[in-house]
Amino acid sequence: MQSKVFEYTFTVPKSAIDDMDHVNNVVYLQWIQDIAKKHWESKTNTEIRNTYVWVVLNHYIEYHHPAFENDTITLHTWIDHHRGVKSERHTKIINAHTQKVLASAKTMWCLLSKETLRPIRITDEISNLFV
Template sequence: MNSEIFESYITVPKSAIDDMNHVNNVTYLQWVQDIAKKHWEAKTDQEIRDTYVWVVLNHYIEYHHPALENDELTIQTWIDHHHGAKSERHTKIIKTSTQKVIVTAKTMWCLLHKETLRPTRINQEISNLFSSI
């Protein structure tokens, strides 16, 4: 799948800082989930969102460098591939001023029919929304 990169930006708030004076690991994971939701909402209409919902099957996250309070971060996400009801999404968090990669993450998502909460195949309509071809 040839997917476009979706970006969001954040300034690290004081509330994200832990006892070691850098962004807490759980906060990064929240940002990974938040940008996935923003991407989904930016690409879909209300009818699609009323029909489908995503759940996480697993996360793999690597912490490369710390981020500190007031750092400006660029958060990027894209779909690497999908098969059946599963979709592999990648996320990269970058310190904007230096372009240093702070965090990389890979998340496996499963598409569910919202009413039944049963897995449902990712159809061509949804696939096309996230493809840059």
């Protein structure tokens, strides 16, 4: 069930830069979480967002090339597959000018009932939103 790729483009702010004058590794992680949230919000309505919430079980990140202040970055994310309460999401962070992949990540998410904060099976209703 690989979903369509969701994209978001932005310019690297000064606040993302560390003492080595490139984007800090922790910022990449924040971007990975931010794009997942944007993708979820783009596909769901308020009722669904008031019923379900996602939590991260783990991240696997590979850093390939640095990004710098004022670089134009495109984030690509998609859901590779899901089973039960878990969903595997992939993200690529790409320099929009050079098309170099700066970082790639795989994140395992778990769907929870927002009311009980207990894991809940991913329904066809949720799955079909991302096909």
